[in-house]
Amino acid sequence: MGGIAVLAAVGLVATLVFGGVGWLTAPFRGEADKRERTEGSGAFRIATYEEFFGLCTAVQTKEGTIKALEEERGTATASRRARIDTSLTALKSSRAEAVHEYNSRAAQEHRSAFKDRDLPPRLDVNDTATRCAP
Numbered sequence: 001m002g003g004i005a006v007l008a009a010v011g012l013v014a015t016l017v018f019g020g021v022g023w024l025t026a027p028f029r030g031e032a033d034k035r036e037r038t039e040g041s042g043a044f045r046i047a048t049y050e051e052f053f054g055l056c057t058a059v060q061t062k063e064g065t066i067k068a069l070e071e072e073r074g075t076a077t078a079s080r081r082a083r084i085d086t087s088l089t090a091l092k093s094s095r096a097e098a099v100h101e102y103n104s105r106a107a108q109e110h111r112s113a114f115k116d117r118d119l120p121p122r123l124d125v126n127d128t129a130t131r132c133a134p
Contacts (some may be wrong), residue, residue, distance in 0.1 A: 048114040056119055056132035062095035062130060099123040099130075119120040 043090050066088060074082045102123050118133040 004042060030108050040056060048111050049077060051105065051111075052102070052115045052119050053132065055098060055105065056123070056130065057124060059095055059098045059102065059130045062091050063130060066091050066095065066128075096125050099125050 027092065061115050069088055069091070073081055073088075076084055106115060106122060120131065125132055
């Protein structure tokens, strides 16, 4: 009878020790699993890399449209100028949002590692000629 009690006690202690270790290391293992599913994922890396180019070219596209409208404004009729002014206001606001989105993503540590080195670290809201890559 004494041997069974000792065996049961050893089994209980082993279960508590291994279970306790598993419980104590769960947060670390969870973080590692989460990091591996995102940063370690090839799809995540490619999508993030392409996302930065997409955000930067969206800013450039808006700048091109703003420039074209500003050029057209010089020869436009009064009613057309009013529509151009409305469009310019909307485009400038939209461009600022795109710049802030780029900067926000670039500041995220888990994304910034996958930004192409030729892309700017941050975009400037006041810069009217954004350069995305050489």
